[in-house]
Amino acid sequence: MKKKVLWKDSLQAITGSLGRFIAIFLLVMLGTFTLIGLKSSGPDMRQTAIEFYKKHSLADITVTSNYGLDNKDIHTIKTQKNIKRVDFGYYQDAKVKKSRTSLRVFSQTKNVSTYELIKGKRPTNKNEIAISYLLKNRYHIGQEITLENGQTLKSREFKVVGFVKSSEYMDKSNIGQTNIGTGQLDGIAITDKSAFKGNYTIARIIYNTTYNLNPYAKRYNELIDKYQDNLNKELNKNRKTKYQKYKANVEQAESQISQAKDQVNKLAQVSPEQAKVLQKEIDQKSKNVDKQKLLLDQTGYPKYTVNTRDSNPGYTIYRSNSERVDILSNVFPTILFAIAALVSLTTMTRFVDEERINIGTLKALGYSDIDVCQKFIMYSLISSGLGVVIGSSLGYLILPKIVFEAYAANSTLTNMTVLFSWKYLAIAVIIAIASTTLAALWVLKNNLKESPAQLLLPKPPKKGSKILLEKISPLWKRMNFTYKVTARNIFRYKSRMLMTIFGVAGCTGLLVMGLGIKDSLSGISQIQYTDIIKYDLVTLQHSNLTSRQKNNLDTELNKNKIKQYLDIHYENLTKKAGTDNAEQDISLIVPSSSKALTKFVKLENRQTGKKYTVTSDSVIISEKLATLLHAKKGSKIKLKDDNGKWHKLKVTGVTEMYIVMGKNAYKKAIKNNYRTNGQLVTLKENNKRDIQKLSENLMDTGALTTVLQNSNNQKTINNILGGLNKVIVILILIATILAIVVIYNLTNINVLERIRELSTIKVLGFFDKEVTMYIYRETILLSAIGILVGYIIGIWLHEFIITSLPPTNAMFDPSLRIGNFIISTLIPSIITIILAIIMHRKIKSVDMLESLKSVE
Known part of the structure; x- marks a missing residue:
């Protein structure tokens, strides 16, 4: 019982x-x-x-070269230590005829970086192709397509037989750069190996020692960095031989043409008709040799690109x-x-x-x-x-x-x-x-x-005692009875006072942080690509342009749709930095005219507002890079170029975007003579259609390796921030719900704990509203203090989070807007007011006499 x-x-x-x-x-x-x-x-x-x-057995390392991979390269790769699996294949960038769609066409892989079949079937011969599932709204199974610019493809005509997902391309919008079409890839595709000709163009490697490791673990990255460095060094030993081989082939072809010309001269005296036929053949061979010479000049010295998964x-x-x-x-x-x-x-x-x-x-x-x-x-x-x-x-x-x-x-x-x-x-x-x-x-x-x-x-009940406020006589004497009681009660129940302040402060702090981050995210790409970066495109040129290519480019750059352009030297540098030691891609700009650069890029210190003028010795780095490298004015930093060489730079200023250098500083740091290799281009109308059309026209000049469109970077940043924004909204909602529960619970405890006290003052003749305010005045005052303390907590949290959250290619606005504090104040204030109304009704409904008799 x-x-x-x-x-x-x-x-x-x-x-x-x-x-x-x-x-x-x-x-x-x-x-x-x-x-x-x-x-x-x-x-x-x-x-x-x-x-x-x-x-999908994603490759640990991929190897490509501007000259392809010959037998010596294959041997070098295969003889590396700890290789579990290696796949040699092909890829070729090609444009779909009568469209602006540019595809990177790969040969199928068997057991490294495989492709997931989404629909249809895999290609089984040289005339079948499977396209990225992201392009299924443009193409359909059974459709015949023609590919242009595919020099290493045996065939131009392909039948679409399926749609696939690549394990190497995980970003829907950032597929990469290309030297055809608009300079931007639209997707990938796969076909059979038999569809390609010539040397292999890509090698994919998986290592024994990393196969079962967590790819996000420190040990994995340490091993891969080591393998990358070793492979790079070994492959670079092949550069000289490879260059001499291609150069010798061109020289041999020139020698054969020279000999053939001598034969034509002799044959012309015997058989003029045969001499004409032979001369036509020689002319065709001469054109081919000229193309090979131009390609050799523009391709430059052989270079190997050994990429980890980070690329x-x-x-x-x-x-x-x-x-x-x-x-x-x-x-x-x-x-x-x-x-x-x-x-x-x-x-x-x-x-x-x-x-x-x-x-x-x-x-x-x-x-x-x-x-x-x-x-x-x-x-x-x-x-x-x-x-x-x-x-x-x-x-x-x-x-x-x-x-x-x-x-x-x-x-x-x-x-x-x-x-x-x-x-x-x-x-x-x-x-x-x-x-x-x-x-x-x-x-x-x-x-x-x-x-x-x-x-x-x-x-x-707890005994009352004098409080500090009473010792301030001028103030205490001017306070009426109600406020004196409120002040005494607040300090009388210290634990409840601290709990209310801390509870409201914590909720307010979370709201300030969440709303602050949301504010910091809003419009970042717009600020970055409108206020700071004022150009729309960056063009990157081949080296050793022909006069025809140069004239074509000049003609296109001076057309009516282009507002202005500036010749620059553009280079990509890298540096592993940050808490995750991730590789940072750093864009270096060396302008031909420092004065003209101000029309294209705003160089200003965000914190001090100081505007920078680029001098010949300037090395102005981005605030983001400065934070990652713990650098400031006067610091020396080391960055790596595409050839793996390290360069030391002395910082002269910190701005919001890019690394900008003067010509003299470039010569000293990079150890190269200054030479322009691109342009910053601003359009009169920067809508997507005009940008795409101009990019295509510029690529058609034959002078460019690619065109970098700001709209692509902007889209990537917006996608990242969009995801983060959704998460922050969820956290703000959670903080709001917590504020409701916390304020309700603490208020409810306060009322129930002092119900006999409230009954007493009501029996003494206080009206219902006065009874409610007798106790709720404390809640309002403590909530106000909690909100103020919450500001401090929120500011600290926001500052901590905002320096850690941004993607590598963006920086959040660290300032807090006044609207953020207003909303963070309104939410707990409104909750407090609504709960006051609820509690007022609850107090009114309590039988005060029964409450006073409850302990008899």
């Missing part, structure tokens, strides 16, 4: 204080949901990628996105769960205090201490247990999926892998039990020491 009474009493405790029960459940659920959800998101994203890479479009961005979630997961859940745990602790403490007389009754009836504890253990375990179960379920299954879909919107990865982590579930359970069950038992321990007779009496 005793046990039955205890169980009934325990269940009635839940139904009798359902609001408190739900509040604890929601607090624990929100904390668990955010902790497990965010902590799981990054690992889930990476595991999804790892399984995709494993399934895979989308690979680095996806990894960085998952690591940004890790950064958020280290900050947001910690603060949110701390608030939830502390408010839960306060709630359970108050619950035990309310049950004081019932505890005394049970003890008087002979129940043991364990029996008395049952109600509180059951109450806390059920409420917090439900919170953990539902919060962790949603955290494992829902939040990571939302985060994945937000970030993977521009990635080809699908079907997220869900990992289960006992570690974070255990942390959530421990925090939940500690802040509810253990908190209740700790308070119970003191109560159980008292005798039943003492427990049957209400707990005496």
Whole structure:
């Protein structure tokens, strides 16, 4: 019978204080949901990628060369240590006839960097082709297409037989650059190896020692860096022989033509007709030799490109996105769960205090201490247990999926892998039990020491005492009775005061951080590609242009649609930097005219507003790079060029974008004579259609290797920021829900704890509104203090997050807007006002006389 009474009493405790029960459940659920959800998101994203890479045996390293890969190169690659698998294949950039679509056509692979068949079938002969599934809205199975500019392709006519997904191209919008069409690739395609001719053009390598390693682990990157350096050194030994071989072939062809011309002269005297026929053949061969000579001049010295997975479009961005979630997961859940745990602790403490007389009754009836504890253990375990179960379920299954879909919107990865982590579930359970069950038992321990007779009496109210404010006589004397009571009560209940301030401050801080990040994201690409970068295109030229190519380019650059252009030297440099030691791609610009550069790029220090003038000795680096390298004015930094050579630069200034150097500084650092190899181009109308058309016209001049369009970079950044923006919106919603629960719970505790005090002043003649304001004035004041403290917390969190979240090719605006603070103030303020109305109705409905008689 005793046990039955205890169980009934325990269940009635839940139904009798359902609001408190739900509040604890929601607090624990929100904390668990955010902790497990965010902590799981990054690992889930990476595991999804790892399984995709494993399934398709993504190459650790790829090797290409501007001269192709001959037998000596193949031997060099095959004799490298620890190679598990190597695949030699072909690729060729080609344009689909009567369209602007440019494709990178690969030969099929068997067991390295394989392709996933989405629809149709794989190519089985030299006239069949499978196209990227991203282009299925442009083409259909069975369609015949003609490819242009495909010098190494045996055939031009292909039949589309399927659609595939590449394991090497994970970014939907950033496929890469090309030397045909508009300078931008639209997609990839695969065909049979028999469709190609000539030397292999790409090698894909998988190593034994890295095959079973986590590709995001430090050990993997260390090994791959080592293999990359070794392979680069070995292949570079072949450069001289390869160049001499191609040069000798051209010289031999020239010699044969010279000999043939002598034969024509002799034959002309004997048989003029035969001499004419032979001369035509010689003329054709001469044209071919001239083309080979031009190609040799413009291609330059043989160069090998040994790329790791970091050069895979989308690979680095996806990894960085998952690591940004890790950064958020280290900050947001910690603060949110701390608030939830502390408010839960306060709630359970108050619950035990309310049950004081019932505890005394049970003890008087002979129940043991364990029996008395049952109600509180059951109450806390059920409420917090439900919170953990539902919060962790949603955290494992829902939040990571939302985060994945937000970030993977521009990635080809699908079907997220869900990992289960006992570690974070255990942390959530421990925090939940500690802040509810253990908190209740700790308070119970003191109560159980008292005798039943003492427990049957209400707990005496805290004694009032003088507060610091009273010592400030001029101020204290001018305060009316109501405000004096409010001030005394605030300091009288110090624990509740601190809990209210901390709870509201934590919620406000999270709102300031979330809204601040959202503000920092908005319009970044617009600012970057309108205010700072004022050009639309960068053209990159072949070396040793023919007079015809140069004239064609000049004609196109001086057409009516182009507003202005500036000759520059453009070069890509790299440097591994940052916490993840990722390879940073750095664009170097050396203008032909420093004065004219101001029309194309705004060079200004963001923090000081100082405008820079590029002199011959200037080395102005981007703020992003300066942060990653811990550099400032006067610092020396080392950057690597495409040939693997390191160059030391002395920084003369820090601006928002790019590295800009003067001619003299370039000569000293790069050890090359200054030579322009491109232009910054600004259009009169920079709409997408005009940019595409102009890019195509410029590429048709034959003078360019590629055209870089700002719109592509802008699109990539927008996609990254769009994903991050969605995640931040979710976090803002969570912070808002937490604010509602926290403010409601603390206000409810305050009212219930002092219901006899409120009853007394109502009996003394106070009106309902005055009674409500008697207690709610404290809540408003403490909430206001909490909001102000929240500003400080939010500013600190925002500054910390904003330096860690941006992608490598962008920098967030670190400033906080006034609107952010207004909204962060309005949300808890509105919640407080709405709850005041609810509490007013609750206070009105309480029978004050019954409350005063409740302890008799």
